[in-house]
Amino acid sequence: MSTGIVTFTEQQANALIHDEWDGTGPVRLDQTVPLAELLASSVVPNARMLMAELEGAGAKLTAKGNLNRKLVVSLVDRFQWVDYDPARIWGMNKVVNEPDFTPLHYLHIVLKLGGLARTEKGFLKLTKKGKAMLADDAAGTLQVHLFRTTYTRFNPAYLDRNGLEEFFGWQMSLILYLIGQFADDWRPADALMRSVTLPSEEALKSEMPDRPVWAFESRVLRYLRWFGLMERKEAAANDDWRQPKLYRKTPLYDRMLTFVL
Known part of the structure; x- marks a missing residue:
């Protein structure tokens, strides 16, 4: 071939x-790439930010299972994600819910698919596995785990609605x-x-x-x-x-x- x-x-x-x-x-x-070499990527720094919010009591979910609007608004302004400028997002949406903010919606899905977060009594919480990957020295493991999850368990076509x-x-x-x-x-x-x-x-x-x-x-x-x-x-x-x-x-x-x- x-x-x-x-x-x-x-x-x-x-x-x-x-x-x-x-x-x-x-x-x-x-899996040994250190956190310092991953700070320029979008996934790991922002996944760690979301995971930190899920520690302890977790984050309250809406009736549809999305992250609550207060947390979404906070993360829109704090996330640094390639091609997603907070000003542009706010310019297109008077109210921002989780599905309106693609990076956060994606992370919510892959964290659950990868076994790093779970839904429990209306809250999204970190699992024991997720807590272990929140450590600074586990950043390379987190990168690999989410990358593997994206291409083995997540449907990459889900976010584009291309029709193919x-x-x-x-x-x-x-x-x-x-x-x-x-x-x-x-x-x-x-x-x-x-x-x-x-x-x-x-x-x-x-x-x-x-x-x-x-x-x-x-x-x-x-x-x-x-x-x-x-x-x-x-x-x-x-x-x-x-x-x-x-x-x-x-x-x-x-x-x-x-x-x-």
């Missing part, structure tokens, strides 16, 4: 596609391996997608050619940026706004992700 200039044996390709992310397959996730079936999840290990090979330099999303993904029937049948690229940005690149593993820039200063954004991996990518083939 050949993808771009990278050639795999059938055994290697199968190992990547069927990787369970349990440490026995090709993808190895380094999810067709990246089953090949995520392959995608990550190939990003490691091809994303040292800045590349537009469409070129990067062609370099690191296998064609899917859903993408090929799409009546809108840009929709699969949009899905790739929202379901793969967005989360990699949130975890501090990819960065994005405009094509060039003062260029036409319709020009595609450019992406490349960060130093943290190779620090956190290694592959054994």
Whole structure:
């Protein structure tokens, strides 16, 4: 099997596609990255902030199971999350509930899916496992755990409402391996997608050619940026706004992700 200039044996390709992310397959996730190297990411610092709010008595939930508005408002103004400016959020919403603030909604879901938080008598509380991962020296473990949860238990398509079936999840290990090979330099999303993904029937049948690229940005690149593993820039200063954004991996990518083939 050949993808771009990278050639795999059938055994290697199968190992990547069927990787369970349990440490026995090709993808190895380094849990020893210190907190200082994760402060530039969005997920770990803000997850720790939310988890601190859940310690002790926990955070009261609404009748629909969302975090209460008082806490949401507090976190909107305190979170530092790529692409989410508090002023813009307040400019679009007179009242901000949890589903209106995507980063918080995402963290609520993955903390529960990852067994770090649980609902108990109308409150969201940290579990024993969650309390252990709140320690400063557990930041690398928290990063890996939430990253693994995002791509093995969470549906990355949930937040984008693109309309396409999810067709990246089953090949995520392959995608990550190939990003490691091809994303040292800045590349537009469409070129990067062609370099690191296998064609899917859903993408090929799409009546809108840009929709699969949009899905790739929202379901793969967005989360990699949130975890501090990819960065994005405009094509060039003062260029036409319709020009595609450019992406490349960060130093943290190779620090956190290694592959054994």
